[in-house]
Amino acid sequence: MQDDEPRWHPDTLAIRAGHQRTAEQEHSEPIFPTSSFVYSSAAEAARKFTGEEAGNVYSRFTNPTVQTFEARLAAMEGGERCVATASGMAAIMSLVLGLLEAGDEIVASRSLFGSTVSLFDKYFGKFGVVTRFVELSDLEAWRNAITPRTKLLFAETPSNPLSELVDIAALADIAHQADAWLAIDNCFCTPALQRPFELGADLVIHSATKYLDGQGRAIGGAVVGPEALLKEIHGVVRTCGPCMSPFNAWIFTKGLETLGLRMRAHCDNALALAQWLEAHPKVAQVYYSGLPSHPQHALAQRQQQGFGAVLGFEVAGGRKAAWSVIDACQLLSITGNLGDTKTTITHPATTTHGRLSDEQKTAAGISEGLIRIAVGLEHQQDLQHDLAAGLDRL
Ligand SMILES: *Cc1c(COP(=O)(O)O)cnc(C)c1O
Numbered sequence: 001m002q003d004d005e006p007r008w009h010p011d012t013l014a015i016r017a018g019h020q021r022t023a024e025q026e027h028s029e030p031i032f033p034t035s036s037f038v039y040s041s042a043a044e045a046a047r048k049f050t051g052e053e054a055g056n057v058y059s060r061f062t063n064p065t066v067q068t069f070e071a072r073l074a075a076m077e078g079g080e081r082c083v084a085t086a087s088g089m090a091a092i093m094s095l096v097l098g099l100l101e102a103g104d105e106i107v108a109s110r111s112l113f114g115s116t117v118s119l120f121d122k123y124f125g126k127f128g129v130v131t132r133f134v135e136l137s138d139l140e141a142w143r144n145a146i147t148p149r150t151k152l153l154f155a156e157t158p159s160n161p162l163s164e165l166v167d168i169a170a171l172a173d174i175a176h177q178a179d180a181w182l183a184i185d186n187c188f189c190t191p192a193l194q195r196p197f198e199l200g201a202d203l204v205i206h207s208a209t210k211y212l213d214g215q216g217r218a219i220g221g222a223v224v225g226p227e228a229l230l231k232e233i234h235g236v237v238r239t240c241g242p243c244m245s246p247f248n249a250w251i252f253t254k255g256l257e258t259l260g261l262r263m264r265a266h267c268d269n270a271l272a273l274a275q276w277l278e279a280h281p282k283v284a285q286v287y288y289s290g291l292p293s294h295p296q297h298a299l300a301q302r303q304q305q306g307f308g309a310v311l312g313f314e315v316a317g318g319r320k321a322a323w324s325v326i327d328a329c330q331l332l333s334i335t336g337n338l339g340d341t342k343t344t345i346t347h348p349a350t351t352t353h354g355r356l357s358d359e360q361k362t363a364a365g366i367s368e369g370l371i372r373i374a375v376g377l378e379h380q381q382d383l384q385h386d387l388a389a390g391l392d393r394l
Helices: 002-007 010-016 042-050 064-077 088-099 114-126 139-145 168-177 227-240 246-257 259-279 297-303 318-327 358-364 380-393
Strands: 081-085 105-109 130-134 150-156 181-185 203-207 221-225 283-287 310-315 344-346 370-374
Touching (some): 010 064, 010 259, 064 221, 064 246, 088 114, 088 150, 088 181, 105 114, 114 150, 139 168, 150 168, 168 181, 259 283, 259 310, 259 380, 310 318
Parallel strands (some): 105 130, 105 150, 150 181, 181 203
Antiparallel strands (some): 081 221, 203 221, 310 370, 344 370
């Protein structure tokens, strides 16, 4: 089965890759909720503990259900190996712990997921890894921020919540000229819409919590990349412990089976809503790369196979106006999560980006009148109706 996988379309890999059928001949992927594994002899145990013989030892190291998810996601991204983690943040933490050391530097986009900014700035900063933040789309700024100590370029594209992009192929060239790795957080597009390895990226990060699950049920993450780098990252996960649970791995594996279908439906819904918002008299601005008014519309068309389903829009009247639109919603869920069948609405300035200083918020374009919508799969007209209630009253 494994030998044929590379020839299959990603939609097929999403359904078939990674499952090694057991002696029970099950059709659907099984769950192995076991913390440890047994051996037929003391000698076999010794060989497996030293790694001399391949096989399961303990579920912090490897677990068959987790491995199914890892193999499937690696195949879909077109990467050599995947290591699953307890969360998206655990994936980013494990990547940095595995590949960098004190004195190394990171260059990262400013408009990152809020916790990623804190992780780099506050926690890795404490251990002597310095991060320089730059404007995501400004390639010159990336180039200028690189020093001889730069080991990693880290970008999230498209960004949350303004749908800003970076040219991945150009950024990969910049990274490689500096002998650094480029890691892309592919959470918002997933391999169904964007394949960073084909554009030259070295590592791909996921918060599986979002679209890979797709139904808002579990927290998880993953790093995908070449074996030489993933070996180090797996070493962190098995030693430090941020491993994925078998049950969550099973949820994500089943989520991947419908990823392509869901992402196409999410994108259709998001584009229709973005167009409707753009035409609404009470909406000052819409940020969505699927709209021709978006400054990077052409890059999004070239780089992505869809525009994603997270959009931002601004209303005049700051926090008060934004909160009143949000509070008028009966259908949309007021929650920070995204990548769910259920559409969610958030006020970034006071929630997802609330930990940022005013200065950081301004630099990231997070104004008080900004509202983020992660468009789900409900019927388009119902979403519009729900938003119209608050907007029409402004
Ligand atoms: C949610 C998110 C993360 C963090 O993932 P968790 O699973 O919540 O730890 C990282 N990057 C992006 C882009 C995210 O949206």
